[in-house]
Amino acid sequence: MKLIIGNKAYSSWSMRGWLACKQSGLHFEEMTVPLFNEDWEKKRQGNEFAASSGKVPVLWDGETVVWDSLAIIDWLADKVGRDRFWPKDEGARGMARSMAAEMHSSFPALRRELPMNVRKIFPPKPIDADVTAEIGRVLQIWAQARARYGGENPYLFGDFTAADIMYAPVCTRFVTYSVKLPPFAHGYVETMLGHPWVREWIEAAQDEPWVIEQYEEAGE
Numbered sequence: 001m002k003l004i005i006g007n008k009a010y011s012s013w014s015m016r017g018w019l020a021c022k023q024s025g026l027h028f029e030e031m032t033v034p035l036f037n038e039d040w041e042k043k044r045q046g047n048e049f050a051a052s053s054g055k056v057p058v059l060w061d062g063e064t065v066v067w068d069s070l071a072i073i074d075w076l077a078d079k080v081g082r083d084r085f086w087p088k089d090e091g092a093r094g095m096a097r098s099m100a101a102e103m104h105s106s107f108p109a110l111r112r113e114l115p116m117n118v119r120k121i122f123p124p125k126p127i128d129a130d131v132t133a134e135i136g137r138v139l140q141i142w143a144q145a146r147a148r149y150g151g152e153n154p155y156l157f158g159d160f161t162a163a164d165i166m167y168a169p170v171c172t173r174f175v176t177y178s179v180k181l182p183p184f185a186h187g188y189v190e191t192m193l194g195h196p197w198v199r200e201w202i203e204a205a206q207d208e209p210w211v212i213e214q215y216e217e218a219g220e
């Protein structure tokens with residue numbers, strides 16, 4: 001398999017696709033295409049990007065192409081077994097799928113106003129009401145998942161699942177923008193940032209030579 005991703009510093013959807021590949025346990029080749037540099041437009045018009053209309057991540061599994069992070073999760077879960085990605089308990093699985101889908105389709109203000117940049121930690125700043133409301137919704141569903149299904153283990157549904165994969169970039173945003181969190185959420189974010197794959201992603205981002213100025217100034 002080959003996974004095409006954007007910059008690790010900035011590409012939240014790429015992070016989700018990459019974590020999904022790591023969770024699968026399958027070997028994959030990784031190819032980074034820097035977003036928005038002089039070669040970006042040329043590369044995204046190539047055949048490898050045709051199916052996704054030039055968006056990342058893109059997973060090639062032999063002759064099969066799968067794009068979109070949630071589709072990549074589903075594809076890999078079909079290959080290695082759904083229990084590797086989703087909770088075994090039926091109620092937990094239903095909630096985890098709903099949370100993953102909500103992350104996929106919602107939170108536009110959070111994405112727009114707090115863009116991902118794992119190389120920065122900005123001082124706290126006033127947050128718009130729309131963003132505050134979306135952060136509140138994230139914390140609400142995190143709390144519900146932890147209370148109902150977290151148990152003694154530290155992730156949303158106890159074990160590390162696709163739900164954690166989908167919310168991993170949100171955890172990095174909360175750190176980047178010094179968002180004040182209640183203790184349970186702070187603990188969860190610390191757990192996520194301590195996960196070896198998340199650490200690997202963030203550490204690799206520090207060595208990337210590419211800079212997107214608009215994301216470097218987002219917290220100023």
